[in-house]
Amino acid sequence: MKTFSLNKGLVALWYPFIFGFYLCCAPALARNTLRLSISQQQSQVNGTVRDGTSPLSGVSISVKGQQKMVVSDFDGKYVITASPDDILIFTYVGFKTATIPVAGRSVINIKMQEDATALQEVKINAGYYSVKQSERTGSIARITAKDIETxxxxxxxxxxxxxxxxxxxxxxxxxxxxxxxxxxxxxxSIRSDGNSPLYIIDGVPYASDPIGYNQTSSTFPTVTSPLNSINPDTIESIEILKDADATAIYGSRGANGVVLITTKKGKAGKTTFNITASCGVGTVTKFIKLMNTQQYLAMRKQAFINDGITEYNPWDYDINGTWDQNRYTDWQKELLGGTSQINDLQGTVSGGSENTQFLVSGNYHTESTVFAGDFLYKKGGSQINLNHRSEDNKFRLTFSGGYNAQNNDQPAFDFTYDARSLPPNAPPLYDADGNLNWENGTWDNPLRNLNAKFESKTNDLIANTVLSYELLPGLVLKSSFGYTDLSTAETRTAPSSVYNPAYNITSATSAIYLNNTDRSSWIVEPQINWEKDLGSGKLGVLLGATFQSQTTTRLFQSGNGFSSNSLIYNLASANNVNVLLSDETHYKYQAFFGRINYNWQQRYILNLTARRDGSSRFGPGNQFADFGAIGVAWLFSNESFLKDNSWFSFGKIRSSYGTTGNDQIGDYQFLNTYTTSAVAYNGNIGLQPTRLYNSNFGWETNKKLEMALELGFLHDRIFATVAWYQNRSSNQLVGVPLPGTTGFTVLQSNLDATVENTGLELTLRTSNFNTGNFNWITSINLTFARNKLLHFPALESSPYNQQYRIGQPLNIELLYKYKGINPQTGVYEFEDTNSDGRISFPEDQQTVVDLNPKYYGGIQNGLSFKRWKLDFLFQFVKQKNRSYPMGFAGQMSNQPNRVTNSWQEPGDNASYQIYTAGNNNAAVTADYLYTKSDASITDASFIRLKNISLSYDLPLKNTQCKIMLQSQNLLTFTSYKDGDPEFTSYGFLPPLKVITAGVQLTF
Known part of the structure; x- marks a missing residue:
C-alpha cells in the first residue's frame, strides 16, 4: 500500500509539467498528425507513357517500396493508386528506368528515354529456360515482333x-x-533432306517434314511445306539456337539448330482492340533480257545459213512466213508480268487483370498470282492465349492455341519456261472470238495449261498448356502438354484439253493425281527447376523428361482414262486407278534432360546440359544415345579494374563444346519393309521386299565447338560480337551401295563420313542518335562460312564419286573445263583432262566449282523522328550460280540478247559459239557440254533492299492510328544477267517484289 501511494504521489508531481508541455507543443503535434493523415490518403494517378514519338505499351509502373504494380496499355495509358508522397518507378526493356515523385499530382505523363545498355538485361528464350542476354553462354540469335511487323x-x-x-x-x-x-x-548431313532445324512453337515441336507429294506439287520446285501454316503476325519473338551449349539440351534433334517461336501474349490493362488492314501488289523482281523479233529472226536465218540449208522446213513457222514476221510479244510480261493482288486483315482483342491476361486474334490473307488466269491463295486462322497466376504467385497456367487453314488454287504448270523460250513472233494467245488461239495447229498455246489445276487445302492445329507450381522458394514444378494436328489434301489434274486440238487427244488420256496426308502428335514434358543463392553465386538446376508420339498417314493415288474431263475429280470414273503410296507410320520419342548453371559474382558462368534420347527410328541397341555440352563465360567487364570504366561498358568471352544428334531419316528405315507387288497370284495380291533389315542403324553425331567475344562501348551504344565455330557431323545416315545380285541397290546404314562446317560470325549494333525527337539504330551482321567433306571411305567406288570430293564442300558441281571458242570452226572447246583425244564423261568432267555463299549478311537501320518511323534492311550475298540454260542458239527458241555476240566467221573473237538450227552436230554437242562446264557458272552476288517500312502515328485522341507503307524485295543490285540472283532454279517463278499500304487502329 505504501508503494502504491508513493507511486500515485510521484505521478501527481508530474501533472504540472505534462500540462505545460501540452500547452507548448499541442499546435505542432496537431500539424504533424494532420500531415500524417493526409500522407496516408490514397488516390488514383493516371497518365500516358511515350517514347517521344508514340505510346509505349507494356511499361511496368510500380510504387517504390511496395508490391503494387500496373502495366501500360496499348495506348500507353496507366492508372495506379498512390499517396501524394509516393514515388513511381517506370521500367521498360530497352529504356532507362524513370523515377518520378507523385508530389500530390493526379496526372503524370512521361517520356522515356531509350537505353541500349538495358538490352543486355533482356531475357531471351533458350527453350526449356530463359536467360539474360548478358549471361548467356550459348549462341542465340533473336528477332522480335518489332522486326516481323515491318x-x-x-x-x-x-x-x-x-x-x-x-x-x-x-x-x-x-x-x-x-x-x-x-x-x-x-x-x-550428306542427305539433302537431313538438314532441317527443329521448330518449337510455344514449347511444342512442329514437324517441318514436307506434306506435299512430287506428283501433286508440280507448281513448286520443292513439295509443300507445313511452315506456311504459321502466321507471322502472331509471333512475338523468334530465337535461333546455334551452338552446342544452346542446342544440346534438345539432343538428337538439335544438330541443325533449333528455331524457337513464341507467340504473342495478352497484357494486363484495359481491354484493347487492334485492327490492321493492308493491301498491296506483287510483281516479278527481274526479267531476263531476251532477243526482240528482229534479233531473233536474224539469229534463226543465220543458223540455217551456217548449217548450209537454203530452204526452211514446213514446221519452221517462225521464219517460213507462216507466222507474222513483224509481230513482237514480250512473253515474260505476257505470262509472268501480271500483278499479284495481296490483301491482309488482322484483328486482336487483349487485356486482363494483374493475375489473368488473355489474347484472341484472327487473320485472313488472300494473294493472287502474276500468272495469267484467275488463281488465288487464301489463308486464315485464329489464335488464343490465356495466362493466369494465383494471388500468392505460386500457381501459374498458360494456354496457347492456334488454328490455321490454307486453300491454294494455282495452275498445275509454271509458265516461266514458256515465257523465256517462246519465239517473240509467236501468234497471239486468243483469236478474234476470245477463244484460245491454236493458229491452225501450228503452236502449243501456253495458256492451254490453265486447264490443268493444282489445288491444296491444309488445316493445322497446334495447342499447348503449361502448368507450374512453386513448392518452395526457388523450387518450381512445371509440366507442358502439347498437341498438333495437320491435314492436307492436294490434287493436280492433267486433262486432255491441255493438248493442241490438232493432236486429236481424247479424254481417255486425262489424269489426276491426289495426295492426302494427315499428321498428328502429342508431347508431355514434366520439369522441375530449382534456383538458389549459394555464397557469392547463384545455382540453377533443371531436370525434365520428354514423351512424344507422332502418327502420319499418307495416301498417294492417280487415275487416268476418263470418259469426260468434267468427271476428272471423280476417281471412280477413271478407267485405271493406281495407289502410288499408302502407309501409316508411328514415331515415338522419349528423353531425359538436365541443366546445371552456376553464376559466381556475375563474372564467371558455367552451364552444363545433357540429354539422353530414345527414338523409334533406330534398330535395337541403337535406339538410345547420350548428348551433352559445356558452356562457359567470363564477364570481364564486371571485374573491379573495369567495372567503373566510363567508355567500356560490357565485355564477355564465352565458349562451348558438345554433341548433338540427328534422327531425320524417316520411319522404319532399319526394318525389313514390303510393298504390294500389284501382281495377283491365285486371286491375291502379293508382296515384294523394298528394304533390308539393319540392326546397326544408329544416330548421326554432330560435335560443335565455338568461341566468341562480346564487347560494348559507351554504355553499349556500340556493341559488337565476334564468334568462330566448328561443327563436325559424322556417322552419316546414307544409303550404302549393294551388289545387284542381292536384289537391292542400297542398304540404309551409317557411313563413316565426316562433314565439317567452320565459320566466322560478326555482328555490330550502334545507337547513332538517341535524342528526344530523333533516334537512329543500325544493326549489321556478316557471316563467312566454309563447308568441307573431311572423310568419305571408298568414295571413288561409291555412287557418290561424281558428286563429292574430299576437302571440298558438299554443294559443288563437277564440270568440264571451258577453253574458249575455236576461231576457225566457231564451236566451244573444252579441256581434255585425261588426254585421250576426246571429251568424255566422267573422265573430263572434273573441274570443281563451289556454289556455297562465300559470305552473306544484312545491314538494318531503324530511324524515328517524332511520329515518323523508318526501317530498312539491305541483304547481301557473295556467291556463284548457274546461268539460265536456254539451249543451243539458232533453234526455234528465244535467247538472251547477249547471245547476239556470237561467232560469225573465221577469226571472230566472240563470247558465244556459232548459231545452228540443229544440223551442226558438233555445235549441238558443244552447247550441251557448255551447260555442263565452268563457263555456265557466273557471279550471282547481289545487294538487295530486302525490306523497307515507313509509318506515321496520327495524333488522335483515345485511338492510336498508324499508317504504314511496306515493301519486300524492292531493289536488287547485281551483275547476274539471267533474272533474279537469289533463285535460279530452272523453269520456276522467281521471288516477287511486294509493296503494301495499310492502317492499324488500336483503341
Missing part, C-alpha cells in the same frame, strides 16, 4: 532473311504458298 510476308522463314548471322535462308519460288530453304551454320 515485313509484308506470309512465311515465317521470310521474316529472318538477312537479319541473323549464321542463318542462310533462300526463297525457293515466287508462287503463293511456296517455300523457303534454311541452313543454320551450313549443311551437316
Amino acid at each position: 515485313q509484308p510476308v506470309t512465311n515465317v522463314l521470310a521474316t529472318m532473311q538477312g537479319r541473323m548471322a549464321g542463318v542462310n535462308i533462300t526463297q525457293t519460288t515466287g508462287v503463293p504458298g511456296g517455300g523457303f530453304d534454311i541452313k543454320i551454320r551450313g549443311q551437316n
